[in-house]
Amino acid sequence: xxxVLSFAEDVKRxxxxxxxxxxxxxxxxxxxxxxxxxxxxTGASAAVEQARKDMLREVKPRKRVRxxxxxxxxxxxxxxxxxxxxxxxxxxxxxxxxxxDYPEIRHILVxxxxxxxxxxxxxxxxxxxxxxxxxxxxxxxxxxxxxxGTAQLDSIPIVAITGNVxxxxxxxxxxxxxxxxxxxxxTTKHNYLVRDAADIPRVVAEAFHIARSGRPGPVHxxxxxxxxxxxxxxxxxSQADIEAGLPGFRPNVDGHPRQLxxxxxxxxxxxxxxxxxxHGVLVAEAWDDLAALAEKTQIPVAWTLLGIGAMDETHxxxxxxxxxxxxxxxxxAIQSADLLIAIGMRFDDRVTGNVRxxxxxxxxxxxxxxxxxxxxxxxxxVPIVGDAGRVLRALLPMVEGVVPAERSAYxxxxxxxxxxxxxxxxxxxxxxxxxxxxxxxxVERIAELSGHDAALVADVGQNQMWVARYxxxxxxxxxxxxxxxxxxxxxxxxxxxxxxGRPDKETWAICGDGGFQMTLQELMTLVQDDIAVKIxxxxxxxxxxxxxxxxxxxxxxxxxxxxxxPDYIKLAEAYGIPAFRAxxxxxxxxxxxxxxxxxxxxxxxxxxxxxxxxxxxxxxxKGLSDLIETWGEEPEE
Amino acid sequence: MSADPLDNGQLPAHSVPPSRxxxxxxxxxxxxxxxxxxxxxxxLNRVSSLMRARNFxxxxxxxxxxxxxxxxxxxxxxxGDDVLVEQAAKxxxxxxxxxxVQDVTNDPTVEHELAFIKIRATERNRSEVVSIAxxxxxxxxxxATDSVIVEAVGTEAEIDALVALMAGFGxxxxxxxxxxxxARGSGSIEEALKR
Numbered sequence: 001x002x003x004v005l006s007f008a009e010d011v012k013r014x015x016x017x018x019x020x021x022x023x024x025x026x027x028x029x030x031x032x033x034x035x036x037x038x039x040x041x042t043g044a045s046a047a048v049e050q051a052r053k054d055m056l057r058e059v060k061p062r063k064r065v066r067x068x069x070x071x072x073x074x075x076x077x078x079x080x081x082x083x084x085x086x087x088x089x090x091x092x093x094x095x096x097x098x099x100x101d102y103p104e105i106r107h108i109l110v111x112x113x114x115x116x117x118x119x120x121x122x123x124x125x126x127x128x129x130x131x132x133x134x135x136x137x138x139x140x141x142x143x144x145x146x147x148x149g150t151a152q153l154d155s156i157p158i159v160a161i162t163g164n165v166x167x168x169x170x171x172x173x174x175x176x177x178x179x180x181x182x183x184x185x186x187t188t189k190h191n192y193l194v195r196d197a198a199d200i201p202r203v204v205a206e207a208f209h210i211a212r213s214g215r216p217g218p219v220h221x222x223x224x225x226x227x228x229x230x231x232x233x234x235x236x237x238s239q240a241d242i243e244a245g246l247p248g249f250r251p252n253v254d255g256h257p258r259q260l261x262x263x264x265x266x267x268x269x270x271x272x273x274x275x276x277x278x279h280g281v282l283v284a285e286a287w288d289d290l291a292a293l294a295e296k297t298q299i300p301v302a303w304t305l306l307g308i309g310a311m312d313e314t315h316x317x318x319x320x321x322x323x324x325x326x327x328x329x330x331x332x333a334i335q336s337a338d339l340l341i342a343i344g345m346r347f348d349d350r351v352t353g354n355v356r357x358x359x360x361x362x363x364x365x366x367x368x369x370x371x372x373x374x375x376x377x378x379x380x381x382v383p384i385v386g387d388a389g390r391v392l393r394a395l396l397p398m399v400e401g402v403v404p405a406e407r408s409a410y411x412x413x414x415x416x417x418x419x420x421x422x423x424x425x426x427x428x429x430x431x432x433x434x435x436x437x438x439x440x441x442x443v444e445r446i447a448e449l450s451g452h453d454a455a456l457v458a459d460v461g462q463n464q465m466w467v468a469r470y471x472x473x474x475x476x477x478x479x480x481x482x483x484x485x486x487x488x489x490x491x492x493x494x495x496x497x498x499x500x501g502r503p504d505k506e507t508w509a510i511c512g513d514g515g516f517q518m519t520l521q522e523l524m525t526l527v528q529d530d531i532a533v534k535i536x537x538x539x540x541x542x543x544x545x546x547x548x549x550x551x552x553x554x555x556x557x558x559x560x561x562x563x564x565x566p567d568y569i570k571l572a573e574a575y576g577i578p579a580f581r582a583x584x585x586x587x588x589x590x591x592x593x594x595x596x597x598x599x600x601x602x603x604x605x606x607x608x609x610x611x612x613x614x615x616x617x618x619x620x621x622k623g624l625s626d627l628i629e630t631w632g633e634e635p636e637e
Numbered sequence: 638m639s640a641d642p643l644d645n646g647q648l649p650a651h652s653v654p655p656s657r658x659x660x661x662x663x664x665x666x667x668x669x670x671x672x673x674x675x676x677x678x679x680x681l682n683r684v685s686s687l688m689r690a691r692n693f694x695x696x697x698x699x700x701x702x703x704x705x706x707x708x709x710x711x712x713x714x715x716x717g718d719d720v721l722v723e724q725a726a727k728x729x730x731x732x733x734x735x736x737x738v739q740d741v742t743n744d745p746t747v748e749h750e751l752a753f754i755k756i757r758a759t760e761r762n763r764s765e766v767v768s769i770a771x772x773x774x775x776x777x778x779x780x781a782t783d784s785v786i787v788e789a790v791g792t793e794a795e796i797d798a799l800v801a802l803m804a805g806f807g808x809x810x811x812x813x814x815x816x817x818x819x820a821r822g823s824g825s826i827e828e829a830l831k832r
Binding site: 185248359 | 658674
């Protein structure tokens with residue numbers, strides 16, 4: 001492993017000092033490096049050195065006036081941006097020409113713009129701040145779109161910046177020209193095309209304000225090359241100017257008093273109430289307010305996929321993860337509830353299944369900051385438009401305190417359901433009983449060995465559901481998952497952003513072998529910028545969720561479910577990343593610990609059981625009461 | 638929920654649980670939305686793209702300036718049940734450039750559109766065409782040897798009726814502006830805009 005590590009160091013050194021590349025013999029001792037550069041001491045090398053010195057002498061001091069690109073970077077810094085995920089290209093070269101003058105901004109050179117967008121998203125989810133990514137016109141911009149869409153569906157505040165061809169060439173099908181604002185229009189909260197340097201300060205400030213205010217979301221700014229190059233003396237607006245300039249953007253943050261009163265009276269009447277906590281609780285940083293309301297009213301809390309972390313899973317009132325692959329006891333509690341208090345969630349189809357059979361006995365109080373979410377998927381009795389935190393704080397003094405004894409029958413029944421659900425044979429696959437490595441076991445071990453404090457960044461598919469079910473989350477912003485768009489390839493680049501946003505926390509990217517192969521190019525970014533992401537590959541040599549659906553829904557017609565992968569140890573070594581492997585349950589802990597002991601990035605290849613299913617499962621179109629719990633042979637009891 | 642089956646805090650004994658009502662009635666009606674937007678490039682595209690992406694079918698859409706600088710007005714006619722139209726309005730509000738959305742379907746309003754109808758008309762039947770047009774508040778704005786253009790102003794239904802009457806002569810071409818409405822009385826949606 002020593003050789004591998006020193007190569008990683010060498011890569012870093014080359015990055016820190018590019019000229020080191022031109023000197024042969026500076027590689028790790030005992031290694032010869034093939035290079036087109038002549039060795040030291042030869043005549044040829046002296047000639048190269050002389051030519052380089054002449055070239056440096058000829059470089060004239062750069063003419064430095066304040067141009068649009070400067071204004072852009074000033075505006076970003078004013079918004080508190082310290083990390084920029086980007087990939088250069090022709091029309092954004094004016095930005096790269098001045099970027100070196102702004103040491104406040106750490107530029108991360110991603111390997112693909114999609115990785116940059118996911119990294120900005122991961123940064124935003126892990127920190128609660130706005131993430132920023134950038135790409136050039138044409139393909140650079142279209143590569144960002146998947147990441148922008150991911151942020152849109154999950155309400156993640158990112159600002160995506162693209163360059164465009166000079167204004168005069170727009171519409172002429174110029175080289176690398178595409179109508180990118182036309183493409184991002186329906187997949188962003190808002191977007192801009194800027195043709196004039198004088199507009200840059202206002203647009204950037206508006207973009208950040210829109211991205212993070214109300215229901216957050218991605219904002220895209222497209223800047224023409226000539227706007228970036230134009231000399232300008234434009235000043236920066238104040239926050240008050242910005243808000244005054246957006247008369248159409250005034251999110252309601254406080255719940256209507258009459259509806260708050262109605263909610264309090266529903267809560268007072270309910271015998272089997274349940275709180276459904278969603279992403280809005282995390283966006284509003286309202287986890288303490290959520291716990292306070294739950295404790296005062298003694299109402300158990302269930303959470304959506306993106307609501308994971310809104311409540312410490314060890315809290316006595318924490319009940320569990322709901323929905324298609326959620327816990328059976330949680331779905332059962334929803335189906336038997338007489339009141340659902342939904343906070344910052346949107347009754348997505350993966351949460352409700354067939355709406356007609358969803359929570360048939362429940363009245364619904366729905367709190368969301370986006371009025372369009374209320375009454376969209378389910379009819380509700382008490383609509384409350386407002387910020388989750390402000391509504392929870394306003395509601396708290398209005399509800400009557402309940403002592404646990406008053407709900408003891410209800411709590412005991414729920415506890416019994418939970419015990420049953422956790423103890424049943426499909427708690428995980430049980431594959432570990434046969435000596436096979438099961439994914440649920442690995443997730444539990446990673447969570448345990450990282451002290452339930454690490455950020456676990458899931459990819460999409462079975463691995464995502466295993467992380468959601470078995471991750472044992474105890475702190476907000478520690479679970480990152482592409483819920484709405486379900487973007488395979490999300491984990492590795494998003495973990496990169498999360499690790500840079502929270503260097504004080506351990507960060508794991510948990511990928512299936514399918515998702516990992518979609519964005520593995522970012523391995524080199526981890527090395528070049530020394531980003532300490534630990535990667536867990538759950539390798540079942542299958543597209544697991546595809547295989548599971550084909551088994552259950554498509555009568556075992558396994559077309560394209562089998563997936564070849566490389567030797568991940570060799571792959572990691574080629575990138576200079578220490579890698580470890582576990583194929584049996586008793587090897588898991590050692591591999592996890594070894595990866596944790598590495599200072600920078602590390603990879604663990606878990607060869608998991610190849611045909612493990614995620615159970616329970618709600619088939620599409622069915623309801624929460626129609627969970628499939630096993631398949632094929634009867635499970636051992 | 639009628640008699641509360643959960644009175645004792647226990648699960649109800651229903652074998653078949655009640656079915657949850659979906660939002661809306663499913664009864665479609667014609668709705669007229671007045672939308673005030675910032676007059677910025679691309680705002681029409683944002684509105685129409687949203688309606689397309691969210692599966693709302695626009696019947697007619699008329700756009701114009703207002704008495705206020707920088708503010709444009711759209712009149713959108715869509716068919717749908719009340720909840721669907723309310724959802725369309727809420728989605729419109731999510732657009733940053735949208736200032737105000739009002740469903741004026743049930744308000745007292747004046748409502749008109751303008752149409753040009755080019756009708757096959759020779760000397761033989763021209764006077765008949767003209768008299769029908771005039772009886773429907775239409776007027777002839779162009780006359781050729783074998784055709785006339787009738788300009789008509791009225792509600793959607795009135796214009797439908799006139800076009801149906803003219804069909805017998807042969808309608809060569811038809812253009813309609815789409816409905817515009819204004820609330821009766823002194824109230825003003827523009828004045829209701831907060832600065």
